[in-house]
Amino acid sequence: MVEAIKWHGDHLELLDQRVLPFETSFVQCRTAQETADAIRNMVVRGAPAIGVTASYGLVLALQNDASPQAFHAACEVLAASRPTAINLFDAIDNTKEGLGNPAGWQNPAAEAERIAVAYHQDDLAKNKAIGRHGAQFLAGQRRVLTHCNTGSLATSGWGTALGIIRQLNEEQRLTQVYANETRPFLQGARLTVWECQQDKLPVTLVTDGMGGHLMNADMVDCVIVGADRIAANGDTANKIGTSMLAMAAHFHGIPFVVAAPTTTIATKTLTGKDIPIEERPHDEVSHVRKNPITAPNTAVFNPAFDVTPAALISAIVTEDGIFHPPFKFN
Numbered sequence: 001m002v003e004a005i006k007w008h009g010d011h012l013e014l015l016d017q018r019v020l021p022f023e024t025s026f027v028q029c030r031t032a033q034e035t036a037d038a039i040r041n042m043v044v045r046g047a048p049a050i051g052v053t054a055s056y057g058l059v060l061a062l063q064n065d066a067s068p069q070a071f072h073a074a075c076e077v078l079a080a081s082r083p084t085a086i087n088l089f090d091a092i093d094n095t096k097e098g099l100g101n102p103a104g105w106q107n108p109a110a111e112a113e114r115i116a117v118a119y120h121q122d123d124l125a126k127n128k129a130i131g132r133h134g135a136q137f138l139a140g141q142r143r144v145l146t147h148c149n150t151g152s153l154a155t156s157g158w159g160t161a162l163g164i165i166r167q168l169n170e171e172q173r174l175t176q177v178y179a180n181e182t183r184p185f186l187q188g189a190r191l192t193v194w195e196c197q198q199d200k201l202p203v204t205l206v207t208d209g210m211g212g213h214l215m216n217a218d219m220v221d222c223v224i225v226g227a228d229r230i231a232a233n234g235d236t237a238n239k240i241g242t243s244m245l246a247m248a249a250h251f252h253g254i255p256f257v258v259a260a261p262t263t264t265i266a267t268k269t270l271t272g273k274d275i276p277i278e279e280r281p282h283d284e285v286s287h288v289r290k291n292p293i294t295a296p297n298t299a300v301f302n303p304a305f306d307v308t309p310a311a312l313i314s315a316i317v318t319e320d321g322i323f324h325p326p327f328k329f330n
């Protein structure tokens with residue numbers, strides 16, 4: 001199981017997901033700003049991984065300057081790195097609350113480090129529970145279509161949707177994984193395929209437009225995806241292209257399952273309309289690995305996420321179990 005995030009006590013080491021699987025290189029962070037830049041630039045990505053990384057960014061901030069003013073400035077810098085994944089804000093609030101008691105500020109850097117390490121370990125435990133619940137729920141489903149990357153690279157290890165897929169494989173109940181390439185950042189083609197190959201999962205790469213054909217040809221038993229923010233009513237923000245998969249699955253009567261830890265559930269976000277959708281740099285769409293795929297100065301729209309209405313979601317799997325519609329998280 002690959003480790004995307006490594007804490008070394010005085011710096012953070014991130015596996016650079018912008019260049020996998022072609023290069024294995026690492027980015028070191030020693031300040032909150034460097035950590036925020038790594039999140040914004042998608043050195044590290046994936047909602048749970050973003051939260052864990054931000055927790056360590058706050059430790060670095062306190063190691064550099066243990067004043068409350070510097071800590072709150074670091075919270076702002078990290079909170080501004082990416083707007084959609086609620087895990088980022090959950091992690092920041094988790095450290096804020098942990099330092100809330102008077103004892104927390106006696107040695108805030110050490111206390112924040114204890115909090116961050118616990119948050120990191122807790123996410124791994126959540127992933128394993130999601131895998132168990134999801135595999136139990138999907139008994140008999142053997143051919144899975146997934147979107148983006150929701151594995152060890154997007155979490156503390158094991159994964160959410162890919163964690164369920166790993167569990168199905170461990171229980172010898174998986175015959176096929178179709179991985180959407182997931183334009184424009186290619187999390188599927190570059191990261192999910194690589195993770196599946198590392199674990200000898202039966203993975204086939206498909207383009208983002210193939211989902212309807214696979215379902216029409218009866219090649220898929222279920223669709224499993226991750227999430228970046230689940231609203232109180234179950235509307236779910238996930239990688240751009242997810243909602244179209246949900247529409248196709250609904251039309252074909254195929255289960256569409258969202259897998260996420262409860263740190264991805266935003267009870268104060270009432271519906272999908274309240275979820276901020278990140279827009280990313282245009283060259284992510286107009287170029288692939290720095291090579292242009294369109295004419296210069298082409299107009300581009302690059303929303304990184306879309307919202308799948310709760311009505312299209314068959315089940316939401318968290319570490320607490322399986323939730324069915326109508327969803328009401330509070």
Ligand SMILES: CSC[C@H]1O[C@H](OP(=O)(O)O)[C@H](O)[C@@H]1O
Nearest residue numbers: 045046047150154226227238239
């Ligand atoms: C378990 S990862 C959840 C989620 O995060 C990814 O977004 P990004 O790669 O832009 O950070 C994707 O939406 C995954 O489904």
